[in-house]
Amino acid sequence: MRILLVEDDRLLGDGVQAGLTGSGFTVDWVRDGDAALAALSAESFAAVLLDLGLPKRDGLSVLASLRSAGNPVPVLVLTARDQVADKIRGLDLGADDYVIKPFDLDELAARLRALVRRSQGRADASLRHGDVVLDPAGRTVKLKGEPVTLTGKEFDLLRMLLDAAGRVLTRRVLEEQLYAWGEAVESNALEVHIHHLRRKLGGELIRTVRGVGYLVDEAPR
Amino acid sequence: MRILLVEDDRLLGDGVQAGLTGSGFTVDWVRDGDAALAALSAESFAAVLLDLGLPKRDGLSVLASLRSAGNPVPVLVLTARDQVADKIRGLDLGADDYVIKPFDLDELAARLRALVRRSQGRADASLRHGDVVLDPAGRTVKLKGEPVTLTGKEFDLLRMLLDAAGRVLTRRVLEEQLYAWGEAVESNALEVHIHHLRRKLGGELIRTVRGVGYLVDEAPR
DNA sequence: TGCAAGCCTTAAGCCAGTCTTAAGCAGGCC
DNA sequence: GGCCTGCTTAAGACTGGCTTAAGGCTTGCA
Structure with missing residues (x-):
């Protein structure tokens, strides 16, 4: 299952990529919003892991472009604890879920699975x-x-x-x-x-x- | 948009029902798992809000019956902060999202909207x-x-x-x-x-x- | 660090089903 | 009746997929 990770923090990105790869995902990692949009227009992903605090073009703006272009890819937002307002705006902008940093990698994997499953119109786990x-x-x-x-x-x-x-x-x-x-x-x-x-x-x-x-x-x- | 709320706590249930009604949802409220399954087999809902800690038949078991019967209705799980394991099991059993109590009503509404929007996105005409x-x-x-x-x-x-x-x-x-x-x-x-x-x-x-x-x-x- | 096992990719030959071609036939229309 | 269009059939070429085997790479373990 191929995932696009959009995260500017090197350490965090590295950890997420390693963790998810270990859980059986294939993870492509970009560092900023423009790269994310470019990747999404060129390739197809089962889901996007989107950090809101990005350099250049921030996460919400990436999300907005994506949705206004009609791209339905499931998006899971990564957000800091003090950004509740952004989080809600994110959901209304078309994000499908979010996790608060710091998060548990197993939980992230479970949520991704749920998200992808849901996005395919099926709700059964196995x-x-x-x-x-x-x-x-x-x-x-x-x-x-x-x-x-x-x-x-x-x-x-x-x-x-x-x-x-x-x-x-x-x-x-x-x-x-x-x-x-x-x-x-x-x-x-x-x-x-x-x-x-x-x-x-x-x-x-x-x-x-x-x-x-x-x-x-x-x-x- | 019609929602089924499955919650045994009177106070919390009352609050959620009032809050969501105020946000434009139509909320049917049942107090236990059996009533939930009965309601779901009789009527159709855009989504289910499911408390995990229920009397008689607990939430995870309700979820399991639902999914094994092939019912794809979106389910959002309500869970206490200390039930991380249940939460993950819930997601893997086929829940689509969860919120941790206590939660913000606006956030709940936003998540429900995202959930329902997501669940309707698919039809390929033959x-x-x-x-x-x-x-x-x-x-x-x-x-x-x-x-x-x-x-x-x-x-x-x-x-x-x-x-x-x-x-x-x-x-x-x-x-x-x-x-x-x-x-x-x-x-x-x-x-x-x-x-x-x-x-x-x-x-x-x-x-x-x-x-x-x-x-x-x-x-x- | 070296070894062993297993996984993945590459490559080559083979096979089957699909598509095209072509020729003869049938039927409608002037 | 003659011409023209479309139908039918069969044969051959070809493409794409299957199968198998070998080698390189990674990973785990000693």
């Missing part, structure tokens, strides 16, 4: 599809109740597909979400991961849409 | 024409409820025709849409695809307009 159950929090997958070990990339890929059950995800979208900048693949790595998923979970689950991408059918409950 | 249903997102087509496998070009063609139901699409328009520049066909490929579509979906759907192009009649619903 993703179910027939015999396959994926638990995003525990990073575990079961097939007919039996645990299946997936590697990191396999897990991310499966989660995206299940999240979007019923919709086709293009190669491009999958690759963008799977890889942060500077690690773009130019091979068939995606296909290889799909292949591994099929081997572990059966060939029925993931359908190929030739020339477009992959999808998992609408979930049978 | 194209229907009598027995034929085309889902652009899933790239699937059904005939009388049965899935039909179309190839890429067939699918694109059908989508164009359904999109323009009631209007004739000329050969020229169809070919331009179907083929990128530089790969113009100089054969009867279009006719062949139409033929395949008819074979798969029945000959009635697509009408030939001699000398002009093809059309699908105005959609019967």
Whole structure:
């Protein structure tokens, strides 16, 4: 799950990036508002972590531009304890949640998961599809109740597909979400991961849409 | 906007109801989890405000029942400051947000608005024409409820025709849409695809307009 | 610091399904 | 009746995806 972190503080940014990466997110980090807007117009992210106190262009203004351009990406605001007013303005400007600094990394991860989940119009925590159950929090997958070990990339890929059950995800979208900048693949790595998923979970689950991408059918409950 | 408040504390409940009503919400208030589930199965709410510490059936259990029944209503959890663990469990069980007591009523209202706004952001219209249903997102087509496998070009063609139901699409328009520049066909490929579509979906759907192009009649619903 | 294990990427060959082409046929219109 | 447009069918080319295997990289552990 690819996240854009907008944070000017080097220390904090470093910690958040490391922590979230450890929780299975892919984190791209920019230091100011202009860079954030540039990144958001060029790439697609599952969510944005936005610090309000930024140099040059402040967080609220970034948020406002984003929303007035019609971009619906979920935004989680990072705010200091004494900025309650800003926080409320942020929510009304279209932020989806906020956390107060200092915050707990586990909590931040949980909130991000909730946010992304919500933004996709689904409110259930674990993703179910027939015999396959994926638990995003525990990073575990079961097939007919039996645990299946997936590697990191396999897990991310499966989660995206299940999240979007019923919709086709293009190669491009999958690759963008799977890889942060500077690690773009130019091979068939995606296909290889799909292949591994099929081997572990059966060939029925993931359908190929030739020339477009992959999808998992609408979930049978 | 109609909200269900689940709160056993009379004083707090009263305050929230009054405050939110003042902010333009319509608030139904129940005192325990069973009543909440009953209300939710009978009526429809834009969101639920759920206190975790309830008599009889506690909040997390209410949330779990709700989600396992597939109910996607946005849930905002009300929690005490010392229940961080519950809060995280709540988020992972499918809550969409929480606030810590004591909370500010304006903030609560702002969060509710953000929540509801977020929950309504999704609808991808499928194209229907009598027995034929085309889902652009899933790239699937059904005939009388049965899935039909179309190839890429067939699918694109059908989508164009359904999109323009009631209007004739000329050969020229169809070919331009179907083929990128530089790969113009100089054969009867279009006719062949139409033929395949008819074979798969029945000959009635697509009408030939001699000398002009093809059309699908105005959609019967 | 060195080793081992596992993960990810890369690359190459193979296969299947898709698309195009083309030729013959049917039917409408002048 | 002759011409023209569209239908049908089948064959071949080709693209894109699948599979497999090897090598490099990271990470954990001694």
